[in-house]
Amino acid sequence: EVVVNRIAAGEVIQRPANALKEMIENSLDAGATNIQVTVKQGGLKMLQIQDNGCGIKKDDMEIVCERFTTSKLRQFEDLNSINTYGFRGEALASISHVAHVTITTRTADSKCAYRGMYSDGRLKEPVKPCAGNMGTQITAEDLFYNVSTRRKALRSPAEEHAKVVEVVSRYAIHNCTVGFTLKKQGESMADVRTPSGSTYVDNIRAIYGVSVSRELLEVSKEDTKLGFAMKALISNANYSVKKSIFLLFINHRLVDSSGIRKALDTVYQAYLPKGTHPFIYMSLEISTQNVDVNVHPTKHEVHFLHEDSIISSIQAAVEEKLLGANT
Numbered sequence: 258e259v260v261v262n263r264i265a266a267g268e269v270i271q272r273p274a275n276a277l278k279e280m281i282e283n284s285l286d287a288g289a290t291n292i293q294v295t296v297k298q299g300g301l302k303m304l305q306i307q308d309n310g311c312g313i314k315k316d317d318m319e320i321v322c323e324r325f326t327t328s329k330l331r332q333f334e335d336l337n338s339i340n341t342y343g344f345r346g347e348a349l350a351s352i353s354h355v356a357h358v359t360i361t362t363r364t365a366d367s368k369c370a371y372r373g374m375y376s377d378g379r380l381k382e383p384v385k386p387c388a389g390n391m392g393t394q395i396t397a398e399d400l401f402y403n404v405s406t407r408r409k410a411l412r413s414p415a416e417e418h419a420k421v422v423e424v425v426s427r428y429a430i431h432n433c434t435v436g437f438t439l440k441k442q443g444e445s446m447a448d449v450r451t452p453s454g455s456t457y458v459d460n461i462r463a464i465y466g467v468s469v470s471r472e473l474l475e476v477s478k479e480d481t482k483l484g485f486a487m488k489a490l491i492s493n494a495n496y497s498v499k500k501s502i503f504l505l506f507i508n509h510r511l512v513d514s515s516g517i518r519k520a521l522d523t524v525y526q527a528y529l530p531k532g533t534h535p536f537i538y539m540s541l542e543i544s545t546q547n548v549d550v551n552v553h554p555t556k557h558e559v560h561f562l563h564e565d566s567i568i569s570s571i572q573a574a575v576e577e578k579l580l581g582a583n584t
């Protein structure tokens with residue numbers, strides 16, 4: 258059973274960046290305003306996240322790494338949207354099946370912090386009190402130490418690190434009021450650093466540079482009938498890059514939609530030099546009954562109801578903006 262769980266977990270958590278994405282979302286769910294990530298060897302040796310969120314109650318420490326235990330489906334109204342949360346209570350469990358996990362956490366009403374160590378979905382020994390600030394620190398060490406197939410499929414630590422940088426950068430921009438830091442362990446220079454209480458444009462400047470941040474246009478579009486609201490910051494015709502930069506959040510989850518990507522690239526083709534691409538940060542909210550963004554941490558590509566109409570509408574809004582800016 259342990260081996261089966263391990264293989265299943267290795268399908269869910271394919272690389273450090275997948276695990277980190279889930280951990281960041283947990284910190285955001287916990288109301289954190291500051292999130293610090295520290296990695297060693299691209300997260301393979303160590304992936305650590307420290308937040309100042311609400312913490313985990315001592316009584317819950319025993320079960321947090323068990324499958325399908327989640328504090329997030331307790332309310333009655335959640336039952337209606339249970340199928341929009343297909344992937345629930347599995348992230349920490351999966352991580353603990355493929356890594357050694359240590360959690361140190363403290364809630365506001367507790368006098369001290371508590372620490373628990375987990376393997377294969379289970380707490381290894383009773384939780385111990387310790388010193389610690391309010392919030393949660395989760396450390397995953399030796400990722401895939403017990404799944405050789407997964408280990409062999411991985412890229413170099415440098416490539417894994419690049420994926421980690423990408424995930425942190427994107428969440429930092431989307432959650433611009435939350436401060437993010439990403440560091441390699443033992444280094445003083447951060448690879449990503451955004452202050453809390455910042456703005457989208459400031460964070461885009463901090464991460465992607467001043468040249469793009471100067472050339473951004475704001476676009477928004479809403480359609481209650483189709484059930485969506487879109488807000489975006491897109492580069493104008495004065496800016497282009499060899500490799501497209503497309504940051505898409507649907508209902509606040511980092512996802513991909515090749516439909517949206519292609520539709521927007523088509524619009525920009527009329528404005529940009531051949532073979533170059535725009536910068537696009539887009540936040541799309543879609544009625545939860547029309548989209549399932551939580552299916553699987555590796556299932557990046559998302560589809561939704563009324564997809565063609567919504568994409569056409571977004572495309573038109575972007576086109577209109579570019580045209581307006583160019584005349």
Ligand code: ADP
Pocket residue numbers: 279283284287308310311312313321326327328329344345346347348349350393
């Ligand atoms: P889910 O997020 O779907 O509930 P997870 O496996 O990601 O499932 O997390 C399990 C539970 O662990 C969460 O429901 C939450 O109660 C707790 N948890 C995980 N990370 C944090 C965190 N950073 N701060 C507070 N609670 C957390």
Ligand code: MG
Pocket residue numbers: 279282283346348
């Ligand atoms: Mg989660």
